[in-house]
Amino acid sequence: MSAAILLVCFRYKNSGNDYNCLRGGRVLATDRARKNEIRRLNEQFVGCSHCDKIFPRPTLMENQIARCDRCHSIVLRRRPAAAERTFAFMLASFFLYGLMIGLPFLKMEKSGFSNQMSLVDTAAILWKSHMFVLSVLVALFVIILPITRIVALLWVSARLYFKVDTRPVDRIAFRIAAEIDRWTMSEIFIIGVLVSLVKIMQMTETSVMSGLWAMSVMIIILTLGALSICPDTFWEKLRSGDDHASKA
Amino acid sequence: MTTLQKRNLALCGVCKSITDRPMEPCVICGAPTFTRRPHSIQKVWAFLIAGMFAYIPGNLFPITITSSMNGDKLATVIGNIMMLIHHHSPVVALIIFLFSVVIPLSKFGIIAWLATGIQRGVNGTEKQRLHAYEMVEFVGRWSMVDVFVVTVLAALVHISGLLIIHPGVGIYAFALSVILTMLASTSLDSRLIWQEADNRGERNVVSG
Numbered sequence: 540m541s542a543a544i545l546l547v548c549f550r551y552k553n554s555g556n557d558y559n560c561l562r563g564g565r566v567l568a569t570d571r572a573r574k575n576e577i578r579r580l581n582e583q584f585v586g587c588s589h590c591d592k593i594f595p596r597p598t599l600m601e602n603q604i605a606r607c608d609r610c611h612s613i614v615l616r617r618r619p620a621a622a623e624r625t626f627a628f629m630l631a632s633f634f635l636y637g638l639m640i641g642l643p644f645l646k647m648e649k650s651g652f653s654n655q656m657s658l659v660d661t662a663a664i665l666w667k668s669h670m671f672v673l674s675v676l677v678a679l680f681v682i683i684l685p686i687t688r689i690v691a692l693l694w695v696s697a698r699l700y701f702k703v704d705t706r707p708v709d710r711i712a713f714r715i716a717a718e719i720d721r722w723t724m725s726e727i728f729i730i731g732v733l734v735s736l737v738k739i740m741q742m743t744e745t746s747v748m749s750g751l752w753a754m755s756v757m758i759i760i761l762t763l764g765a766l767s768i769c770p771d772t773f774w775e776k777l778r779s780g781d782d783h784a785s786k787a
Numbered sequence: 788m789t790t791l792q793k794r795n796l797a798l799c800g801v802c803k804s805i806t807d808r809p810m811e812p813c814v815i816c817g818a819p820t821f822t823r824r825p826h827s828i829q830k831v832w833a834f835l836i837a838g839m840f841a842y843i844p845g846n847l848f849p850i851t852i853t854s855s856m857n858g859d860k861l862a863t864v865i866g867n868i869m870m871l872i873h874h875h876s877p878v879v880a881l882i883i884f885l886f887s888v889v890i891p892l893s894k895f896g897i898i899a900w901l902a903t904g905i906q907r908g909v910n911g912t913e914k915q916r917l918h919a920y921e922m923v924e925f926v927g928r929w930s931m932v933d934v935f936v937v938t939v940l941a942a943l944v945h946i947s948g949l950l951i952i953h954p955g956v957g958i959y960a961f962a963l964s965v966i967l968t969m970l971a972s973t974s975l976d977s978r979l980i981w982q983e984a985d986n987r988g989e990r991n992v993v994s995g
């Protein structure tokens with residue numbers, strides 16, 4: 540676990556040439572000039588990430604979508620009140636995730652014995668029973684990565700919502716959220732729980748516990764949250780935000 | 788008709804910022820930027836072939852071992868689906884069949900089709916290939932359902948002497964296969980689908 544964190548830190552430390560927040564240094568004048576160059580370039584143009592075509596940047600109204608005329612995939616989109624909605628949904632999912640992880644979701648009874656478990660229990664029981672691979676899979680894909688994503692998005696959307704000066708940390712947070720997106724599998728786990736519920740019911744007495752309700756609400760909130768995030772607007776704001784450190 | 792590559796620019800894969808120094812990390816988010824992801828097709832084939840090979844033991848070996856008073860019962864992926872049909876849960880059986888058999892197999896096919904298409908410059912129009920690519924990207928993770936089913940069963944059903952479910956070797960191979968094919972589809976640079984058309988210069992696809 541700690542090795543993984545170290546690895547991530549190492550990657551982030553080495554990935555940016557002018558990443559001063561991690562070194563605690565001041566933003567150099569050349570870095571600032573370079574950032575302004577990139578900013579100007581991006582104010583004029585936009586590129587299609589799917590087919591590499593370049594366009595003059597269109598100005599969009601809320602709810603409008605700009606599509607590439609070659610591959611028809613979305614180049615730019617502007618969702619309304621993205622920061623506010625993302626902040627709200629991520630705050631809700633933060634607390635719900637706590638419930639989902641801590642509350643037992645299934646209970647099994649057979650011949651006087653009973654077992655119940657929460658998400659954290661799942662990982663812990665598997666680890667104790669020496670099924671390390673499965674334990675790590677659950678811990679990583681269903682506990683650690685989803686929480687990291689929620690916290691990162693909560694952080695970024697809060698910064699944008701309260702209109703605080705953005706810092707490089709915000710960009711790192713949003714980058715982390717974007718990169719681990721595909722590896723968060725909480726909704727898949729919930730489907731897995733439902734399927735295993737059907738299977739266990741054939742063998743034993745099984746009852747659904749409060750954790751499963753938390754999971755069900757969680758699916759809805761996560762989906763709504765995913766639909767409210769607007770990466771284009773967020774990056775635009777993060778790009779144009781003057782780094783706090785550069786004012787000193 | 789200009790592409791970023793022709794103007795010597797590149798798009799950051801994470802924050803979609805355009806940069807004029809393609810080989811340097813993105814100034815905005817710090818992610819590595821490339822005009823085209825290096826060795827994209829090689830990586831795709833490597834991950835895909837490894838994933839295909841992992842899928843074979845994933846289906847041949849049991850994924851669950853149920854020990855009860857009647858002795859041990861081994862079940863493979865297909866065996867579990869048959870058992871669900873047998874126990875009158877055809878909908879759940881169908882879901883598992885879709886996630887564990889249909890999606891992985893079609894994913895192998897589609898990724899291989901895309902990779903050969905990029906290498907040879909054939910196989911359907913660019914738009915069709917992009918749709919296939921997006922579908923694979925979206926749907927790939929869902930094959931993990933079976934892994935999580937086994938995980939929940941193994942953790943919950945654990946009453947010594949009475950009823951214990953152990954994960955079988957198959958599930959590890961199966962999980963590995965899913966992760967490897969996910970890596971294969973992420974390594975594929977979708978911009979390569981249009982490379983042929985870019986190189987040819989003009990090719991107008993009418994927008995819808």
